[in-house]
Amino acid sequence: MKVTKIANVKGRAVGDGSAREERHRSLWRDAFQRLIRNRGAVLGLCCIALIMLAAIFADVIAPCHYRTQDLMAAYQFPSQEHPLGTNQYGRDILSLLLYGARVSITVGLVAQLIIVLVGVPIGAVAGYFGGWVDMILMRLVDIMFAFPDLLLIIIVMTFIKGTLPKVGGPLAPLATLNEITGGLMGVFIALGLTWWLTVARLVRGQVLSLKEQEYVMAAQALGVPRWRIILRHVIPNALAPVIVAATLGVPQAIMMEAGLSFIGMGVDPPTPSWGMMIQEGAHAMRGYPYLVLSPAIAIGVTMLSFNFLGDGLRDALDPSMKNR
Amino acid sequence: MTQYLIRRLLLIIPVLLGVYTLVFLLMHATPGGPWDQGLKPLTDAAIEKLNEKYKLDRPLHEQYADYLWGVLTRFDFGPSYRNPSQSVTEIIQQFFPVSLQIGATAMILAVVVGVTLGTTSALNVNTWLDHFCVFFSIVGYSLPVFVVAPLLVIVFALWFGWLPTGGWDGLFTKSAILPVTALAIGPTAALARYSRASVLEVTQQDYVRTARAKGLQERMVLWRHILVNAMIPIVTVAGMYLPFVMTGSFFVETILRVPGIGRYFVKSVQARDYPVIMGTALLLAFLVTFMNLAADLVYGFLDPRIRLD
Numbered sequence: 223m224k225v226t227k228i229a230n231v232k233g234r235a236v237g238d239g240s241a242r243e244e245r246h247r248s249l250w251r252d253a254f255q256r257l258i259r260n261r262g263a264v265l266g267l268c269c270i271a272l273i274m275l276a277a278i279f280a281d282v283i284a285p286c287h288y289r290t291q292d293l294m295a296a297y298q299f300p301s302q303e304h305p306l307g308t309n310q311y312g313r314d315i316l317s318l319l320l321y322g323a324r325v326s327i328t329v330g331l332v333a334q335l336i337i338v339l340v341g342v343p344i345g346a347v348a349g350y351f352g353g354w355v356d357m358i359l360m361r362l363v364d365i366m367f368a369f370p371d372l373l374l375i376i377i378v379m380t381f382i383k384g385t386l387p388k389v390g391g392p393l394a395p396l397a398t399l400n401e402i403t404g405g406l407m408g409v410f411i412a413l414g415l416t417w418w419l420t421v422a423r424l425v426r427g428q429v430l431s432l433k434e435q436e437y438v439m440a441a442q443a444l445g446v447p448r449w450r451i452i453l454r455h456v457i458p459n460a461l462a463p464v465i466v467a468a469t470l471g472v473p474q475a476i477m478m479e480a481g482l483s484f485i486g487m488g489v490d491p492p493t494p495s496w497g498m499m500i501q502e503g504a505h506a507m508r509g510y511p512y513l514v515l516s517p518a519i520a521i522g523v524t525m526l527s528f529n530f531l532g533d534g535l536r537d538a539l540d541p542s543m544k545n546r
Numbered sequence: 547m548t549q550y551l552i553r554r555l556l557l558i559i560p561v562l563l564g565v566y567t568l569v570f571l572l573m574h575a576t577p578g579g580p581w582d583q584g585l586k587p588l589t590d591a592a593i594e595k596l597n598e599k600y601k602l603d604r605p606l607h608e609q610y611a612d613y614l615w616g617v618l619t620r621f622d623f624g625p626s627y628r629n630p631s632q633s634v635t636e637i638i639q640q641f642f643p644v645s646l647q648i649g650a651t652a653m654i655l656a657v658v659v660g661v662t663l664g665t666t667s668a669l670n671v672n673t674w675l676d677h678f679c680v681f682f683s684i685v686g687y688s689l690p691v692f693v694v695a696p697l698l699v700i701v702f703a704l705w706f707g708w709l710p711t712g713g714w715d716g717l718f719t720k721s722a723i724l725p726v727t728a729l730a731i732g733p734t735a736a737l738a739r740y741s742r743a744s745v746l747e748v749t750q751q752d753y754v755r756t757a758r759a760k761g762l763q764e765r766m767v768l769w770r771h772i773l774v775n776a777m778i779p780i781v782t783v784a785g786m787y788l789p790f791v792m793t794g795s796f797f798v799e800t801i802l803r804v805p806g807i808g809r810y811f812v813k814s815v816q817a818r819d820y821p822v823i824m825g826t827a828l829l830l831a832f833l834v835t836f837m838n839l840a841a842d843l844v845y846g847f848l849d850p851r852i853r854l855d
Contacts, residue, residue, distance in 0.1 A: 365564040370789035381572045477690045504801045514696040525688040
């Protein structure tokens with residue numbers, strides 16, 4: 223990469239591509255190198271891959287469908303037929319866990335996707351242009367700060383659970399989708415509605431500081447249109463913390479879904495959810511601790527894997543943040 | 547300083563008003579009233595009468611203003627729909643102290659253990675103790691309360707039989723150990739993690755080297771220079787974990803059958819008991835804003851460079 227400094231700046235500002243691309247790629251390659259050297263992150267990644275495989279192939283691996291219930295075989299201890307035992311309805315725990323992984327992983331990934339898609343543009347606009355968007359955003363953040371997440375999500379969820387099945391008109395497909403997915407749509411909407419603010423705030427801060435960087439000023443001086451500056455210069459550079467936040471947000475979303483289902487405000491039964499399994503198992507903990515143990519371990523391992531990966535990603539993308 | 551305090555206290559008002567409006571709108575936009583939850587469906591006439599009694603038939607803006615007025619002037623959050631013989635204020639008075647005791651104890655425990663662990667770990671970087679602390683903090687930070695609580699019950703109540711599996715006999719009994727521990731583990735881990743990072747950073751500062759160079763006793767360096775400065779971000783983190791402890795009580799109290807406001811709240815949400823939801827939400831929001839303010843004040847006290855104005 224022997225480019226003279228002037229050519230480099232020019233290349234970046236005008237966006238001719240070659241010099242910028244080169245620098246771009248090497249940053250990501252460096253980060254990747256650092257990531258795969260991190261044992262925790264690699265272990266986490268492997269676990270996540272396994273859990274995802276289990277979720278995708280739940281139909282094939284599971285001993286039976288999660289709906290199958292056999293009241294004559296309720297509360298059975300682990301056996302050859304039911305490797306992890308059965309619950310109070312005689313449903314096979316292993317099958318519930320596998321199908322529950324589907325719910326958890328879907329919630330984690332889709333909810334984060336919605337949050338990033340909503341939060342990043344709004345945060346970028348608020349940070350770059352300021353004005354009333356920024357004002358409203360920051361006042362909303364103030365209110366959110368005074369409000370425990372879970373409490374807000376529970377209240378939003380009560381609203382959605384009451385409204386979503388009955389909506390008509392242009393929103394009708396949402397209701398159908400919600401029914402097919404066993405109430406997952408509601409969880410996505412509730413998490414998306416409440417958590418995009420955090421990402422928007424993060425991006426806003428990033429953009430505010432990036433706005434003052436020389437290369438953005440150079441682009442402005444050269445008359446590059448604003449949308450192009452945001453798209454080509456600001457967002458790519460603000461991306462690293464967003465990736466980290468999104469990765470660390472996945473376990474948060476999984477945890478929130480499990481918590482909501484524990485309270486009875488998450489997915490609708492009989493859709494299996496790890497949180498619901500813990501809640502059901504907690505009633506019979508004294509006699510049948512394995513009912514609680516297996517979903518608890520499943521949630522624990524999933525959360526740990528994502529957090530290890532997220533930490534690894536943060537160290538890899540921003541080495542100056544190490545040990546934070 | 548006084549001016550700052552007054553301004554911050556005044557700022558709590560719009561925030562609480564925002565919370566009130568949000569909860570009010572969401573609750574009233576939710577179809578299904580408080581009367582469709584009973585085992586026996588009520589007649590239309592009875593529902594009408596009940597709506598009249600609780601003023602649910604009035605226009606929305608009137609209800610909004612009325613309720614707010616009651617809260618402000620008489621600290622009256624209305625009667626509980628689910629349990630009409632009790633007012634929300636009475637319910638909060640009855641159930642909140644238990645949650646407060648558990649939450650406060652857990653928070654104190656978390657600060658003491660977490661900061662000690664993090665600091666010790668940072669002062670012994672790359673020893674087995676440090677590795678253990680890092681491992682503990684990521685595990686504790688990753689496990690949700692509703693995973694920790696049943697695991698603790700299984701290990702300490704069922705396998706070892708040392709502690710009861712649930713119930714509540716007061717803060718200074720065996721029954722309090724599990725709920726407090728379950729609530730404290732998350733914040734302890736987070737505080738350990740942050741204080742480790744914070745102390746590590748401070749120990750590399752020039753003024754610490756200067757303090758050592760001028761021959762200050764190690765103990766003085768630690769307390770006067772390292773800890774005081776390292777505490778600043780820790781105070782913020784501790785403040786951030788307060789809502790976590792409060793909502794954590796929803797799970798801990800349900801799993802361990804503790805009669806606190808968390809368990810009551812969960813039941814109220816399921817029964818759409820609006821006034822209880824509102825009362826709890828406002829109470830928690832008030833506590834959180836107030837504690838955030840307290841955290842900022844401590845912040846200014848610890849770092850004179852931060853001018854509160």
